[in-house]
Amino acid sequence: MQGSLRAWEPSILKGEDKWVRSVCEMCSSRCAIEVRVVDQKPVWLQGNAFDARIHSSICARGLSGVSQLYDQDRLRTPLMRVGRRGENRWREASWDEALSFVASSMQRLKQNYGAQSMLFSSKTGESFDLLSSFAANYGSPNTFSHWSSCPIAIESALEQTFGERAYRDFEHADYIVNFGHNLFEGLDIPLSKAMARFAANPSKKLIVLDPRFSIMAGKADEWYPIKAGQDLAFVLSLLHVWLRDAKYDHAFVRRYCIGLDALKASLKETTPQWQERYTGIDAKTIERLADEIYRAAPRCILDWGHKATTSPAEFQRTRAILIANVLMGNVEKKGGIYFAKTPEMLNALIQEPLFPLLQSPYPTPEVGIARIDGAGEERSAYRFVPKKHGVLNAIADAILTQQPYAIKGWFLTRHNPLVTVADPQKMRTAMASLDLIVVNDIYMSDTAMMADVVLPESTYLERDESIHLHHGLVPSYTMRNRALTPLHRTRSLHEIVRSLADALGFSHAYPWKTMQELRAYQAKGNSALLESLVKRGYVQATIPHLFLREEASARAFCERYAHVEPRHVLEMFERRRKTPSGKIELFCAHIEKAFEGYGVPCAVDMDVQQNYPYTLISGKSAIHTNGHTQNVPYLHALMSDNPLWMHPSTAKAHGLRQNDTCYIENEIGKEKVKVFLTEGIRPDTLFLYMGFGRQTPLLPKIDRKGSSASKLLPLKTAPVCGAMITNTGVRIVRA
Amino acid sequence: MAKAYRLIFDENLCIGCQACNVACRLENDVPEGVYRLQVHVTTQGVFPHLGMHFERRSCVMCDEPPCVSVCPTGASFQSKDGLVHIHESQCITCKYCILACPYHARFINPVKNVVEKCTFCFDSRLSKALDPACVSVCTTEALRFGDVSQENSTVAMLSRKETLLFPKAHLGTKPKVCFIPARKGVKV
Numbered sequence: 001m002q003g004s005l006r007a008w009e010p011s012i013l014k015g016e017d018k019w020v021r022s023v024c025e026m027c028s029s030r031c032a033i034e035v036r037v038v039d040q041k042p043v044w045l046q047g048n049a050f051d052a053r054i055h056s057s058i059c060a061r062g063l064s065g066v067s068q069l070y071d072q073d074r075l076r077t078p079l080m081r082v083g084r085r086g087e088n089r090w091r092e093a094s095w096d097e098a099l100s101f102v103a104s105s106m107q108r109l110k111q112n113y114g115a116q117s118m119l120f121s122s123k124t125g126e127s128f129d130l131l132s133s134f135a136a137n138y139g140s141p142n143t144f145s146h147w148s149s150c151p152i153a154i155e156s157a158l159e160q161t162f163g164e165r166a167y168r169d170f171e172h173a174d175y176i177v178n179f180g181h182n183l184f185e186g187l188d189i190p191l192s193k194a195m196a197r198f199a200a201n202p203s204k205k206l207i208v209l210d211p212r213f214s215i216m217a218g219k220a221d222e223w224y225p226i227k228a229g230q231d232l233a234f235v236l237s238l239l240h241v242w243l244r245d246a247k248y249d250h251a252f253v254r255r256y257c258i259g260l261d262a263l264k265a266s267l268k269e270t271t272p273q274w275q276e277r278y279t280g281i282d283a284k285t286i287e288r289l290a291d292e293i294y295r296a297a298p299r300c301i302l303d304w305g306h307k308a309t310t311s312p313a314e315f316q317r318t319r320a321i322l323i324a325n326v327l328m329g330n331v332e333k334k335g336g337i338y339f340a341k342t343p344e345m346l347n348a349l350i351q352e353p354l355f356p357l358l359q360s361p362y363p364t365p366e367v368g369i370a371r372i373d374g375a376g377e378e379r380s381a382y383r384f385v386p387k388k389h390g391v392l393n394a395i396a397d398a399i400l401t402q403q404p405y406a407i408k409g410w411f412l413t414r415h416n417p418l419v420t421v422a423d424p425q426k427m428r429t430a431m432a433s434l435d436l437i438v439v440n441d442i443y444m445s446d447t448a449m450m451a452d453v454v455l456p457e458s459t460y461l462e463r464d465e466s467i468h469l470h471h472g473l474v475p476s477y478t479m480r481n482r483a484l485t486p487l488h489r490t491r492s493l494h495e496i497v498r499s500l501a502d503a504l505g506f507s508h509a510y511p512w513k514t515m516q517e518l519r520a521y522q523a524k525g526n527s528a529l530l531e532s533l534v535k536r537g538y539v540q541a542t543i544p545h546l547f548l549r550e551e552a553s554a555r556a557f558c559e560r561y562a563h564v565e566p567r568h569v570l571e572m573f574e575r576r577r578k579t580p581s582g583k584i585e586l587f588c589a590h591i592e593k594a595f596e597g598y599g600v601p602c603a604v605d606m607d608v609q610q611n612y613p614y615t616l617i618s619g620k621s622a623i624h625t626n627g628h629t630q631n632v633p634y635l636h637a638l639m640s641d642n643p644l645w646m647h648p649s650t651a652k653a654h655g656l657r658q659n660d661t662c663y664i665e666n667e668i669g670k671e672k673v674k675v676f677l678t679e680g681i682r683p684d685t686l687f688l689y690m691g692f693g694r695q696t697p698l699l700p701k702i703d704r705k706g707s708s709a710s711k712l713l714p715l716k717t718a719p720v721c722g723a724m725i726t727n728t729g730v731r732i733v734r735a
Numbered sequence: 736m737a738k739a740y741r742l743i744f745d746e747n748l749c750i751g752c753q754a755c756n757v758a759c760r761l762e763n764d765v766p767e768g769v770y771r772l773q774v775h776v777t778t779q780g781v782f783p784h785l786g787m788h789f790e791r792r793s794c795v796m797c798d799e800p801p802c803v804s805v806c807p808t809g810a811s812f813q814s815k816d817g818l819v820h821i822h823e824s825q826c827i828t829c830k831y832c833i834l835a836c837p838y839h840a841r842f843i844n845p846v847k848n849v850v851e852k853c854t855f856c857f858d859s860r861l862s863k864a865l866d867p868a869c870v871s872v873c874t875t876e877a878l879r880f881g882d883v884s885q886e887n888s889t890v891a892m893l894s895r896k897e898t899l900l901f902p903k904a905h906l907g908t909k910p911k912v913c914f915i916p917a918r919k920g921v922k923v
Contacts, residue, residue: 044761046872056871060757063872067761184750189874192750196875200747202918213778215750218787218920225783622752634757637767647782679782 015039020483021048021537023468025460026061026068026632027625028123029188030468032538033058033065035461035483042066042461042483050538051476053190060623060635061187065461067634069487073699074442075456076488085432086450088697095491095499098453103503105436105452106138106409113406115139116369118436119395122146122413126465126480127493131413132388133362134497137509141367142407147389148717149421149724153308156384156721157318160588163578164339166322167472168301169547170194172335175296177207177289179231179321181305184215186620188306205296207289209234209281211617212645212687213680225682226279228615228727229311229608233278234286235302235320236270236603241290242327243267249297249329257326259587259600266602278606280682297328299335307620309726312605314718320601323586331584332549332573340471341546349568350561354541355475356529358467361518363509372398372407375722382722383594391722392421393715399430409436413493414457418446419627419691422713422724423668440496443631444698458490464515465494466522467533476540479519479533494518548573595720605719609684612666612729614650618688618709627691630702642706643676645687651677654732663733669711672735686730738816739884740796740855742870743893744914748877749789751776755869755878759793762856762868766846771853772869779921786920794819794840794853795902795910802832802841810850817911818857823849837903838910855880 020035032048045065047054078098083089109117120135121144122128132143147155158165171194183195199206199219208220209231217223226234242248243264253260272283293300304321308314330336343355373394374380376387385391399407418424431437431450439448440455448454465480494515501507512518523529532539544560547553554569576582580590592599609615623639624630656662660675664686681687692706713728751774759765759772772793779786800819803811810825811832826849833841833850844851856867870878881888899913
């Protein structure tokens with residue numbers, strides 16, 4: 001048939017029609033996706049069924065990846081500032097010019113003020129690992145992830161209690177208590193799907209505590225409109241009842257935990273009656289729930305959430321929730337909570353290298369200079385905050401006071417602190433005083449407006465990335481494979497960092513030049529893994545799910561791997577934990593020493609309203625991702641504004657009606673809002689979806705649309721963990 | 736043999752995330768400002784006794800479709816599988832069908848200037864034995880689609896197990912789209 005038209009048909013006559021398997025980046029849940037590409041054009045997106053939990057499911061944002069890709073408003077070429085900082089006057093530049101300007105400016109700052117004068121920030125993930133490595137090789141300790149504005153209280157409480165991260169087995173639980181973890185708006189397909197199945201199952205029970213009638217609350221068996229920021233009081237009284245009645249897993253606590261006496265002493269007064277005035281939930285309900293929950297244990301989860309920024313007591317709140325799980329004895333039980341089954345651990349257990357080990361392609365040497373926020377330094381207020389992640393709320397003051405040393409530059413990768421961090425007014429003033437701001441992003445942002453150089457980044461559909469290892473019951477590997485070459489003159493952060501490392505003289509830090517070399521280095525030459533990941537985007541070995549303290553689970557595992565004995569499985573659990581005591585810590589002696597009253601859960605720092613008549617709270621929607629997706633055409637068409645949720649009785653008291661405009665204000669700021677009347681919120685609480693109220697004249701569709709809750713948030717942080725606090729007191733002022 | 740298609744929407748599983756809505760737009764190139772499919776979420780009741788309702792709005796593919804009988808040109812027609820379609824070339828945009836549809840499922844495509852509605856993604860997917868786009872992407876698997884005459888199909892099994900409600904059943908339109916009503920929350 002050689003030479004016939006038929007032989008050419010697939011590629012020329014019909015055009016190319018292929019599927020590329022990759023990883024979504026419309027939010028940070030990183031769901032596995034498939035992209036249908038026709039004639040080099042992505043035309044359709046769906047979940048990647050190689051991840052059986054996902055199947056073909058994908059959310060509205062995930063689907064809108066195509067809409068983002070072709071959005072005419074994307075950044076297409078490097079921009080350099082020509083007017084005053086923030087004035088919004090730009091000229092287009094070549095990549096060579098833009099990058100050599102960045103490199104020479106960074107070199108100059110290093111010579112004049114030291115490398116520590118540069119800050120680097122990005123949300124966690126591959127870009128953060130890469131940027132952290134870049135910062136360290138340049139010589140700056142000042143890297144910031146999004147953690148302190150989102151999950152840091154959880155990460156910190158897990159670390160201090162267990163010495164490692166824990167996960168929740170929603171799939172097999174019978175009873176779940178949810179403290180505003182809104183998995184039906186902050187979507188993560190595998191988790192959201194498991195939670196939806198749970199909530200829809202009439203033989204399971206879901207309790208939701210949230211000041212707002214969220215989608216999650218709408219699916220609950222019982223919803224309690226708890227007063228904002230008062231989860232801690234609820235949990236303390238729950239623990240009080242259990243300890244009062246000796247209802248806890250005595251054997252588990254005796255064998256694996258320390259600090260029960262300190263816990264008991266701390267909870268003497270936290271009775272169900274005591275908590276009424278904080279939470280608004282009556283004492284009888286607490287007694288009933290305490291009994292129900294205890295009877296459901298260990299197939300019961302108190303869900304600590306995803307983002308934990310509700311009150312200054314956030315570390316205490318999250319620790320109290322973790323300890324409630326511990327007292328139920330649900331650790332490493334089916335339907336309870338569990339620790340990651342890492343490749344190292346599973347390979348050791350089954351004595352077979354079933355799970356490939358990866359090496360980091362991003363060397364991050366110790367810098368040896370204290371950070372501007374003191375994170376990880378002895379005696380610092382942030383000594384328990386990981387050095388890598390830092391405290392975003394500390395940046396503005398450090399810049400404005402130039403303490404503890406000169407701070408002159410900031411490199412931000414798809415990070416928009418003027419939308420996502422407290423007190424953006426102050427941050428804007430601080431940024432205005434810097435010598436150098438470099439932003440790479442796919443859109444112009446409020447923060448990019450303040451930059452000297454804006455580097456246009458390729459979207460995730462246009463980028464190849466490295467291998468990502470996901471921890472959980474079974475390790476899985478994903479890899480972002482690009483669906484097309486960049487549509488515009490955009491580059492990936494890898495390309496940007498590689499060029500800058502060359503120019504700054506530390507290209508030797510990176511043994512890779514191209515993404516292919518990087519992947520091969522990371523996989524230690526494991527070409528079978530790489531080949532699977534290029535083809536499938538998602539790789540997971542099928543092994544039985546393993547809960548170390550669940551006999552049936554251990555037995556099933558041992559049947560599959562005959563040389564493993566049940567005692568080997570339990571030994572994995574009984575190893576010394578990575579906490580100072582080697583046990584699960586109900587009481588943390590070293591925390592108590594540094595922060596009196598914080599070693600064990602107790603009622604401290606719970607007030608968020610601060611003498612204002614209302615508490616303003618905020619949260620995610622299923623349509624938009626924080627400060628990122630507002631301009632994406634499909635999503636903008638679905639949600640272009642964020643009116644303020646207000647109870648009708650509150651509106652009436654202020655003479656306000658539906659769609660009226662008014663202001664909310666406190667000592668930090670004053671923000672114009674449009675009123676949305678709903679029965680679905682406490683009368684003393686107001687709610688805004690996040691990410692609106694932007695100041696981006698270059699994106700006229702979203703510029704100054706809606707309102708920003710961040711503009712009313714103080715820079716105060718939660719003790720121990722350094723978390724931003726996103727509930728705050730406000731008053732309503734007529735327009 | 737003719738198919739007996741059925742689409743089941745489980746309100747208990749739906750979270751109103753609009754993935755189906757966007758999938759429909761992307762798959763069928765639905766212009767901005769009009770919709771073949773939307774999910775409306777409403778809160779009902781008085782604080783703190785509330786319920787949340789999720790209503791899927793689209794063509795329900797009636798077995799007895801009022802939109803077909805009123806069409807003066809035969810543009811609206813029913814296939815042998817009982818699916819209601821529109822011959823775009825024969826549509827004169829007279830809007831009779833839009834008025835006749837009790838489900839407000841039809842609209843004028845402003846780009847093509849013809850009446851349009853859900854087709855169960857017939858041309859691009861169903862005719863190739865693929866599920867409609869909305870069913871395929873649903874984040875919580877709240878949508879099930881199939882041939883209810885096939886005893887072992889998911890929709891047949893669900894139909895045997897659950898109490899199904901057919902929207903505006905009293906009109907005698909016999910929709911192929913039905914729903915499993917919410918079991919939780921205040922009923923108003």
